[in-house]
Amino acid sequence: MLNRILDHFEEWLIAFLMGAATVVIFAAVLHRFLSGIPYVQELTIRIDVSWAQELCIYMFVWMAKFGAAYGVRHGTHVGVDVFVRMLPKEKAKYLIIFGLLAGALFTGIVGTLGARFVWENGFHYAFFHRFGIDTGDVPEGPTSPDLEIPTWIAYSCVPLGS
Numbered sequence: 001m002l003n004r005i006l007d008h009f010e011e012w013l014i015a016f017l018m019g020a021a022t023v024v025i026f027a028a029v030l031h032r033f034l035s036g037i038p039y040v041q042e043l044t045i046r047i048d049v050s051w052a053q054e055l056c057i058y059m060f061v062w063m064a065k066f067g068a069a070y071g072v073r074h075g076t077h078v079g080v081d082v083f084v085r086m087l088p089k090e091k092a093k094y095l096i097i098f099g100l101l102a103g104a105l106f107t108g109i110v111g112t113l114g115a116r117f118v119w120e121n122g123f124h125y126a127f128f129h130r131f132g133i134d135t136g137d138v139p140e141g142p143t144s145p146d147l148e149i150p151t152w153i154a155y156s157c158v159p160l161g162s
Helices: 002-034 038-044 052-074 082-086 089-130 151-155 157-161
Strands: none
Touching (some): 002 038, 151 157
16 A cells, blocks of 8 residues: 555656656746847846756756656666576576665665765754754755755755655
């Protein structure tokens, strides 16, 4: 049951991120094009879309991270198994088990390091501040240049997708 909910959540999240990023990029390109037309330029010059590129980068990073996790669970992730297919089945199973364990270890390490990075990049401040814990000398953390959101939000795709 939980696996089905997670699968559908990931499918919807990936589809939303791809679609929304496409719409944002299209709007930014259209804005750039319209800004070159003499009489329309005066209207479009007032609209700031400098944030569009940064938002799309974050959206595609989130989409790629969750897409990779979805692909791994469904066995559609890109893999090199030429050598494994050449081995007899009795020996291939040990290599497959090793590969799965190595993948799980890698994912655990990346997820743990990502969670620590997000925590130290400002999530700890947001957490403490949200629950009324004294933040003391804890730094608030950096913000992104165009969107001006805390960077821990953008980077949290690493531990969440892992």
